[in-house]
Amino acid sequence: MRYTWVIALCVVGALALLPTAQAQQRTITIKAWTIGPDNPSVTRFNNLLTAAERLNADLRREGANYQVKVEGFFDTTAWDPYLRRALLAFQGADAPDIVQVQSFLIPTWAAAGFITPLDDMIPRHPQFSDVVPALWSAMRLKGKTWGIPQDTEARPLYFNKVLLKRMGWTDQQITDLPKRISSGDFTWDDVMTTAREARQKNIIEAGKGYYHRPVNGIDFLQWYRSFGGRDFDAQSGKLVFNKAAALRYYRWLRAGVDAGVIERDRLNGDWNRWFQPVTDGDGKVLFFSGGTWQWAEFESQWVATRGGEQWLFEHFGFAPHPSHAKGGKAITLSNPQVYTISAVSKNKDLALRLLAYTTVPDLDAKHAVGSAHLPVLRRTAALVKNRFLNEVSYLLNYTTFAPPHPDLPKWQDALYRGVSAVESGSATPEQAVEVVATEIQRNIGDQVIIE
Amino acid sequence: MPLLPPRWRLVLLALAAVSLPIAAGLVWLILTGSFDRVHGLLPAGPPDAQNWRFLWEGVGGRPPVSTPLLNSFVFAGVVAAAVVLISSMAAYAISRLSFPGRSLYLGLVLVLHAFPAVSLIIAIFYILRLLGLFDTLTGVILVKASLELPLGIWLMKGFFDFLSWEMEMAALVDGMSRWTVFWKIALPLVRPGLLALGTFALLSAWGEFILPFTLIVSSRNWTMAMYLQTFLGESFTDFGMVAAVGLFYATPVIALFLLGQRYLLNIYSGGVKG
């Protein structure tokens, strides 16, 4: 009986202390949406988690009364539903704080008011000063910076060394191929000739001379460019559509389909049926346009049991994309991934600080090596002892970015429709160019120059 | 038909042959979910328990399967209950009561069915945001229930029409309120219809994926359809595991169906005496 009041006192005392304890630990939730869709890029989300841990440690040291918790997801499905959900989410006050997106969408999102410019806040975080300077241009629209680079990549033309050898190419010729492409000696016409030869000699099955992606994507821009097209007029800030270049590109595709080296339904929407033939046996596809990150996908998911990277180096080579004319400039495209901060976020400063903790060499390297993307920081190169990344980084010398215009998606869609029509035979290249030009003119109006 | 034709066994054979592809599909699903590799309909590898690992671990950063499973149960159940109740109320009024605009109402209901529900999505999104129901199960439940109403009202009206109204008339004359007549006399008499509609609505909501897919965003509000869909979109499709998830998702429905089959087949038998 007499100990009851002791217990009561303890309980009261504990209760009195509780509010103070709670006041010590406020948790601020940062919502972050990330996407691959390639599986190996899961570091885009996990790096945020690691950064949060480090940030929390520093917060504790600084004596702050709050901690940061990262909530969100890493989407492995496709861009389409991800972007749709983002579009809807941005309409409300509870949009996620951090949204990862492809840099070519920055002009569209900035023009729509979805994301917030970061120029004022960036100088506060020294980590950002080490970012490769060229990458910032992909983040900018109208003089403001709209996101933090998360990674970058290049989009090479892969070729199958084993199949080339079977055609009679010597090892030296195969090793020289990337150089010949880079110097403009090996053009798209040469690609076509080689593919046709392979088909005639029955080294490859029908349709497996050249593969490109099975769905819409920014890659089509680089191929259009490689055929001599320009898409942006820096002086007027308008988009450009060059009919002659588009015609050359469409004609090349059509010739490929007619010669039986490109599939009529190459745009079948199924990534499974891109990866599978490319890696089946010794690889069944002679040339295929892709991205550097696919190296990691190949390695971890498709040839993991057959020797992983070793198999890849023995079977695949890579180079920038050829030009259409002898002596022309080889080309590739980089589409950096960007962390953006939404305009309605209530934790902009904290979110950016979190991103600063994510933009550090060790996390940058972890993502680059794990997912075969290219790092964004200059210091990372020293940390990365990865053969593929070292061998592929020269592609960045030939790289280009998407033009900074909010109407780019409409331009891109129209170009893609043309490709689809031409490959499936629904329209001749000439017809397709006319239709695309009309559509671009109608949808983009005075923001585009048709030449 | 009460009298079987003399060579009914041949008819049965023909029916069985035509039904074979569907059975083959189900067999494929079961086999692919159970084995490592399946060629056609023959297992070509060992049984693979790893296909079912989604049951005990969160695969690739997804929430545990219990979350979407529970959400699906709640979604399907509430939608079915709402559709049955609301449709029968409206159908009763159309069948039994005279009010201005009655045939217009009925025509409207049929015509609404023609509107591509999914093209209403953006507009529905605005409304849900206004009501504070975006990214909630409640919101999607309301939308799905509403979209099922045209069929529900149409079906239940058919049942009520078939019902002889003597008992209701007698009850009204005795002074019972119309609601009590509806609840205590009419509804029990159309029980087969209620169960049929309920089953339809339950099945429809269980499989629904475009609505939650577009209107729900947080993984904690996923339904099973979205959970499965996230596996299908990947570039490297592990058919074994995907089939296992599909099988898991479809099992409650198959079980439910086996119980509700009798009711479904009785849709048109109309009222019950007594």
Place this chain on the structure above:
Amino acid sequence: MKRYAAPFVFLFPATFLIACFFLIPVITTVYLSFTDISTVTFRNPRWVGLANYQALLSDPFMGRILLNTTRYVGLTLLFNVGMGLALALLSSSVRQRWADQIRAVWLLPRILPPVVYVLIWQGLTREAPFGLVSDVVGVSKNWITASPWTVIILANGLVGASFGMLIFTSAIRAIPNDLFYASAVDGATALQTVRRVVLPLLRWPILFVTAYQTLSLLTSFEYILLLTDGGPGFYTTTVWSLHAYKLALSNYVGNVQFGLGAAMAALLVVIGILVSFVYLRIFNFKALVGEPKIEVN
């Protein structure tokens, strides 16, 4: 006022939901079809009058989409109603317990969640050695890519047939046995009985199923989206409703053209309404509506 209290109470919940999630969105969609609403202008759409409709009419590929839609609706409807009728008649001609099992199998495609159902189709139509169809036919192809229309119609048909099958079976069950006995006494064969007794009594169910499924097919695209996504290649299997959905919500390159999609949806509504009026005209809507059972008020 009190006279209409009862109808009001009974109709209120349904009317409220229909107004909220059908009527208001319909009006909003029609309004949006006159604006240029897209990703960038999502918050501030501008009125553009008939510009979207003009764009649709001048699009050289609209004709193809219309053709696809007609093909899809026509052929699938034929399969649905025809197969549903055949299944109902045949299954009513065998012993009950076998009939129940056959009908159960045919209900499977309908009750299976679409995502699972499509997964099965994808699995069966793969190239050899995985795909059953390739094994059976002897040619190894991806059959969805090789014959997209066949797959689409069959896949939708297997789902759709069960609706008719159920309705027709129940209707057959509801036919009084006396009519069958009388027919047998008259010496009619099974076929004659079907023609003279059963089919005439199935007129209303056939109407209902045809009307309902025509409208369903005009607006459904879920299975097409999952199976072929409107491809392969250029609008091969794209139907009107699918194209509307993709315009409005398909986003790969971040470009949502909701105004254009809304215009397509609005046109689809008009077509749907016209079709329903035609059906109601032909099949005597007045008789359908009938008189209310209890003459209140």
